[in-house]
Amino acid sequence: MPIRGSDRTSNRRAGGSPQRRLGARKRNQESLSGDPESCSPSDPRQVFTRRYRASIRTGQEPPSQRCSKAIHQGFELEVQLYPLKSQLVLPGDSLTARFIDALSAARLSARNGDIIAVASKVVSLSEGNIVSLRKVRTTALARKLGRKFEMLPEFAQVVLNEADAVYGGVPGVLLTLKNGNAIANSGVDRKNALGDSVIPWPADSHRSAERIRRALNRKFRKRIGVVIVDSRVTPLRLGTTGLAIACSGFKPVRDSRGIKDLYGRKVQITLHSLADGIAGAAQLLMGETQETIPFVLVRGAPVQLGGSYSSNSMTLPVKDCLYMSQMPSPSIMERDHG
Amino acid sequence: MPIRGSDRTSNRRAGGSPQRRLGARKRNQESLSGDPESCSPSDPRQVFTRRYRASIRTGQEPPSQRCSKAIHQGFELEVQLYPLKSQLVLPGDSLTARFIDALSAARLSARNGDIIAVASKVVSLSEGNIVSLRKVRTTALARKLGRKFEMLPEFAQVVLNEADAVYGGVPGVLLTLKNGNAIANSGVDRKNALGDSVIPWPADSHRSAERIRRALNRKFRKRIGVVIVDSRVTPLRLGTTGLAIACSGFKPVRDSRGIKDLYGRKVQITLHSLADGIAGAAQLLMGETQETIPFVLVRGAPVQLGGSYSSNSMTLPVKDCLYMSQMPSPSIMERDHG
Numbered sequence: 001m002p003i004r005g006s007d008r009t010s011n012r013r014a015g016g017s018p019q020r021r022l023g024a025r026k027r028n029q030e031s032l033s034g035d036p037e038s039c040s041p042s043d044p045r046q047v048f049t050r051r052y053r054a055s056i057r058t059g060q061e062p063p064s065q066r067c068s069k070a071i072h073q074g075f076e077l078e079v080q081l082y083p084l085k086s087q088l089v090l091p092g093d094s095l096t097a098r099f100i101d102a103l104s105a106a107r108l109s110a111r112n113g114d115i116i117a118v119a120s121k122v123v124s125l126s127e128g129n130i131v132s133l134r135k136v137r138t139t140a141l142a143r144k145l146g147r148k149f150e151m152l153p154e155f156a157q158v159v160l161n162e163a164d165a166v167y168g169g170v171p172g173v174l175l176t177l178k179n180g181n182a183i184a185n186s187g188v189d190r191k192n193a194l195g196d197s198v199i200p201w202p203a204d205s206h207r208s209a210e211r212i213r214r215a216l217n218r219k220f221r222k223r224i225g226v227v228i229v230d231s232r233v234t235p236l237r238l239g240t241t242g243l244a245i246a247c248s249g250f251k252p253v254r255d256s257r258g259i260k261d262l263y264g265r266k267v268q269i270t271l272h273s274l275a276d277g278i279a280g281a282a283q284l285l286m287g288e289t290q291e292t293i294p295f296v297l298v299r300g301a302p303v304q305l306g307g308s309y310s311s312n313s314m315t316l317p318v319k320d321c322l323y324m325s326q327m328p329s330p331s332i333m334e335r336d337h338g
Numbered sequence: 339m340p341i342r343g344s345d346r347t348s349n350r351r352a353g354g355s356p357q358r359r360l361g362a363r364k365r366n367q368e369s370l371s372g373d374p375e376s377c378s379p380s381d382p383r384q385v386f387t388r389r390y391r392a393s394i395r396t397g398q399e400p401p402s403q404r405c406s407k408a409i410h411q412g413f414e415l416e417v418q419l420y421p422l423k424s425q426l427v428l429p430g431d432s433l434t435a436r437f438i439d440a441l442s443a444a445r446l447s448a449r450n451g452d453i454i455a456v457a458s459k460v461v462s463l464s465e466g467n468i469v470s471l472r473k474v475r476t477t478a479l480a481r482k483l484g485r486k487f488e489m490l491p492e493f494a495q496v497v498l499n500e501a502d503a504v505y506g507g508v509p510g511v512l513l514t515l516k517n518g519n520a521i522a523n524s525g526v527d528r529k530n531a532l533g534d535s536v537i538p539w540p541a542d543s544h545r546s547a548e549r550i551r552r553a554l555n556r557k558f559r560k561r562i563g564v565v566i567v568d569s570r571v572t573p574l575r576l577g578t579t580g581l582a583i584a585c586s587g588f589k590p591v592r593d594s595r596g597i598k599d600l601y602g603r604k605v606q607i608t609l610h611s612l613a614d615g616i617a618g619a620a621q622l623l624m625g626e627t628q629e630t631i632p633f634v635l636v637r638g639a640p641v642q643l644g645g646s647y648s649s650n651s652m653t654l655p656v657k658d659c660l661y662m663s664q665m666p667s668p669s670i671m672e673r674d675h676g
Contacts, residue, residue: 079419079623168664175660182573184660234572235520235661236653239591239611241618253577273577280579280618285417301622315574322513322522323573326506326665
């Protein structure tokens with residue numbers, strides 16, 4: 001019986017007449033929907049797959065890695081990342097419509113458990129959250145920061161307006177606090193914005209993620225998760241990776257407290273940022289420059305669907321952060337310039 | 339003609355008699371190997387796919403995103419992540435043998451362009467790089483740090499021995515500089531080590547990555563990349579993500595200097611850490627606790643294969659780092675305790 005994960009190498013690309021293919025697809029749908037008649041109940045791979053898929057449908061924890069012999073046979077479920085090209089997203093465009101077009105152009109359809117990674121830039125663009133630098137009036141503070149860090153004073157002003165606090169900077173970039181994140185230039189981006197415009201993060205990323213997820217769930221009648229992704233730098237690393245600035249429809253952090261390690265000892269660092277892992281994987285495929293890949297479909301990610309998690313369930317207080325707790329307090333707080 | 343990316347949804351799971359499947363596979367191999375007879379030279383998707391694959395084989399830059407009409411049709415190549423279970427890796431075990439077993443148990447084979455993500459812990463284990471806390475003699479400095487940061491003095495001593503510098507800490511964790519990285523506890527791990535042992539990073543991660551890559555290339559006769567992955571925390575984020583502590587066989591950072599954005603302006607932040615993106619994707623599937631998934635096969639990642647890149651081609655000097663440049667100088671340098 002062809003089922004995901006079994007006999008991968010020989011079945012994957014096999015063709016067949018249209019009738020054959022439809023027949024095979026129908027059989028697959030039966031087995032994937034967990035029909036107990038359609039697969040042998042004793043095959044540990046199928047048992048595991050069925051429980052795993054059931055856990056996605058019901059929003060329960062996935063089956064224990066120990067529940068099945070399958071894991072001892074080297075079997076695990078794979079993850080697929082589909083980068084989806086889109087037409088340029090313009091202010092006022094429906095992001096849902098753009099996503100549906102991109103998905104259909106890639107000849108894919110949505111499934112239960114899919115996570116849709118969306119570039120923060122296109123969320124802001126579609127919401128019209130764009131700032132024209134020509135219309136920005138600068139304060140003395142912005143002009144001072146501009147001189148000190150070799151930035152356009154108008155750009156420094158937008159960064160200040162968006163920031164909750166400013167820690168300092170290096171040439172061209174301020175280290176700011178924004179929605180609980182320690183991020184370059186408050187997340188304001190000069191790339192891929194028209195003319196003299198810059199693009200801040202969405203005004204309320206969490207609400208945007210919720211809105212996109214609801215629209216997609218309605219459209220596809222599937223349980224889908226959404227993560228809004230921006231590029232960020234991390235300490236001492238050259239180059240950017242992905243950051244989940246908001247997510248909806250899945251639990252962003254896996255908590256292993258109380259779980260013991262392979263030798264039965266209590267595990268100390270117990271939290272695993274699934275949302276950032278998904279964002280990192282998606283950002284690998286989203287372009288930084290000329291490419292227009294605002295969406296990545298992530299299929300098979302090991303997440304727990306459902307529930308409502310606020311974006312600050314992904315962040316730490318400054319005093320508990322290994323990095324930020326070592327810095328002097330921010331030099332500029334919102335009250336100084338707000 | 340069945341080819342990757344075309345008619346995905348209907349072909350993917352199609353079965354067929356063994357003869358049919360073999361025939362289909364043979365046809366696919368022909369088209370995948372770029373035989374100009376086997377696919378229409380005018381189909382932009384196939385042209386793009388052929389150029390992309392050729393660029394992987396030859397180690398050249400992938401074809402420009404603009405070279406083909408394919409991108410305007412929503413087509414991009416997908417990435418697959420295959421988590422590979424393994425038996426417990428014990429000191430002295432051959433990591434190559436464990437990987438080959440895990441790959442074969444998952445019924446997969448290696449292909450040109452595959453990147454193998456390996457957990458740093460199993461690299462250290464196989465190299466016997468384990469420290470028994472019972473045999474550690476503590477200095478006054480380690481005992482002081484242990485008291486201040488609520489750590490076992492023996493563990494603090496191992497962290498000190500591994501560190502190039504110590505910036506400070508939060509309860510249970512020191513912020514250290516190690517091989518150019520700002521990392522918790524010098525990367526020393528108490529999880530999944532036997533008895534009272536702890537596991538530092540491999541003694542020379544870059545050399546380990548090189549060695550693993552050469553062994554796998556010899557075994558499979560394919561051009562494969564290797565990345566060694568550890569979990570790390572990042573500023574103000576709850577939970578760990580993946581960090582590439584070393585890589586071999588591909589260019590870890592994509593440099594877009596000189597490239598212009600969609601509106602023709604020069605792009606400012608131009609570096610994209612592909613190695614960390616791959617590590618983040620892989621760590622999503624590697625377990626933190628009971629799971630034993632030390633390998634993830636990453637297929638289709640948009641990297642440039644070949645060349646020799648040292649691990650410090652992935653890091654920044656402290657003075658150029660947005661985060662670390664804001665901190666006071668490290669309180670303890672190697673000379674103080676080395």
